[in-house]
Amino acid sequence: MFSPRFTLNFRMLNLLASIERLYGKIQGEKLIPSLSLRLAQENQILATHYSTSIEGNPLSPQDVTNVVLGDQIPATKSEKEVKNYFTIITSLPNLAREHTPITVALTEKLHKILLQGIEKEDLGKIRNGSVFVGHRTKLEIVVKHNPPFHTEPEIKNALNELFLWLKEEKELHPLIKAAIMHHQFAYIHPFFDGNGRLARILTTYYLLLEQYEVSKFFIIDDYYDIDRHLYSDCLHSADDGDKTSWIEYFLEGISTSLQGSLARINELKRHHLDRIEGEKRVLVTPREEEVLQIIINKKAIKTADIEKSFSVTRQQAHALLSSLVTKKLLKKFGSTKMSYYKLREKHK
Numbered sequence: 001m002f003s004p005r006f007t008l009n010f011r012m013l014n015l016l017a018s019i020e021r022l023y024g025k026i027q028g029e030k031l032i033p034s035l036s037l038r039l040a041q042e043n044q045i046l047a048t049h050y051s052t053s054i055e056g057n058p059l060s061p062q063d064v065t066n067v068v069l070g071d072q073i074p075a076t077k078s079e080k081e082v083k084n085y086f087t088i089i090t091s092l093p094n095l096a097r098e099h100t101p102i103t104v105a106l107t108e109k110l111h112k113i114l115l116q117g118i119e120k121e122d123l124g125k126i127r128n129g130s131v132f133v134g135h136r137t138k139l140e141i142v143v144k145h146n147p148p149f150h151t152e153p154e155i156k157n158a159l160n161e162l163f164l165w166l167k168e169e170k171e172l173h174p175l176i177k178a179a180i181m182h183h184q185f186a187y188i189h190p191f192f193d194g195n196g197r198l199a200r201i202l203t204t205y206y207l208l209l210e211q212y213e214v215s216k217f218f219i220i221d222d223y224y225d226i227d228r229h230l231y232s233d234c235l236h237s238a239d240d241g242d243k244t245s246w247i248e249y250f251l252e253g254i255s256t257s258l259q260g261s262l263a264r265i266n267e268l269k270r271h272h273l274d275r276i277e278g279e280k281r282v283l284v285t286p287r288e289e290e291v292l293q294i295i296i297n298k299k300a301i302k303t304a305d306i307e308k309s310f311s312v313t314r315q316q317a318h319a320l321l322s323s324l325v326t327k328k329l330l331k332k333f334g335s336t337k338m339s340y341y342k343l344r345e346k347h348k
Contacts, residue, residue: 002161004180006243015251016173022258026217029265037292039265040216045069047214048086050221051200054228057081080117088113088201089215090297096208097290097309102166104159107190110201114194126159127192128152133236145236147189155190162188166206174210178203179250183238200224216293218261223253291320292329292343300333300342 049064057078059067066072067079068086088110100106104126112124133145149155162184166177182203189195200221207214214220224231231249238246287310294309295301306317321341324330330341 002158002165002184004165004184004243005241006176006180006247008176009244009248011248012176012251015248015255016175018255019175019251019258022255022262023212023217026258026262026265036216036289037296039261040293040296042264043215043217043219043261044086044089047089047204047219047221048082050219050225051197052078052081052085053225054221054231055081055196074117077118084114084116084118085197085201089204092201092205092208092215093293094297094309095205097294099209102163102202102206102209104156104163107159107198107202111191111194111198114197114201119193122192126152126155126190129192131189131192133189144232145187145189145239147187149188155188158188159185159190174207174212175251175254176247178206178210179247180243181206182250183235183243183246186235187239218254218257220253220257222260223256288320288324291324295330295341295343300340302338302340 045065045068046061048068049059049061052059052064059078059082064082064086067074067082074080074083095106108124108126115123128151130150131147133147149158162181166181169177172180182199185199185202186195191198204214204220207220234246234249290310291301291306294305298305303314303317303321306312306320307314310317312320321330321332325332325341328344331344333340333342
């Protein structure tokens with residue numbers, strides 16, 4: 001049975017307190033749709049940029065924006081990488097709303113999407129062979145990490161133990177559990193390629209399951225990209241079994257990212273980008289905000305989609321959508337049971 005080793009210390013406790021304070025402050029912001037939706041989309045694009053950049057993708061944030069929001073079909077490997085990552089990162093909130101558990105099957109499914117059109121073999125398949133993390137110099141091959149298992153059954157067993165621990169461990173703070181999962185997944189290194197990106201994706205998803213609205217309010221990847229070597233060194237410092245230093249680094253990254261998110265919110269407010277039209281400020285309820293997030297991901301929804309996502313009656317779903325239409329945030333198309341709703345292109 002998986003049993004992580006680390007020392008809970010005052011630095012971790014202080015960082016956890018700082019994170020909860022900062023996150024509470026962000027949650028307390030009275031964000032209106034134009035600002036909230038803008039932040040969510042920006043964070044999803046930035047998470048895509050930073051996570052792929054860590055692995056050497058050369059595209060700039062603007063390049064990534066053009067690829068993921070444009071209609072052009074990705075042509076290069078770099079473009080396909082960011083398009084695939086963005087597809088996954090924008091699907092995670094819906095998976096979390098459906099309480100989809102973290103399993104080997106989900107991991108394989110996400111890996112397949114991550115490398116779709118990039119690799120022809122081993123898509124969504126746990127590796128069954130040796131691999132190492134390192135680099136080649138003119139004189140030698142420098143091995144930074146040699147994973148503990150190299151056969152498919154061993155790797156699947158290790159992942160199952162990790163995910164079972166993640167589900168059944170109730171004493172630890174979710175952020176500490178997220179840090180441990182991040183390292184352990186990278187340590188197991190279950191695929192031949194894509195392990196770093198998938199570790200960050202699964203960490204983001206786990207935090208969403210634990211009610212931390214990653215990508216909507218903040219991201220975890222920007223801190224790692226500041227110094228990729230430090231990120232790698234801190235991550236692999238836990239390979240010897242003691243995860244203390246890595247957990248401290250992980251929590252420091254979350255705290256730093258939340259500070260950056262607050263700064264972006266204040267900057268947008270200063271530039272009046274939180275206004276819908278002139279002085280008009282339409283507020284939405286938390287549930288209405290969730291409806292808007294679903295529409296962002298799906299582009300268009302029907303009443304039945306809201307019924308399923310929130311386990312509400314058809315009347316309650318209709319009331320939610322009608323309220324957003326009245327607030328001129330959604331537009332309804334059709335007048336029968338086949339009607340659907342989309343975001344208004346311009347708020348009037």
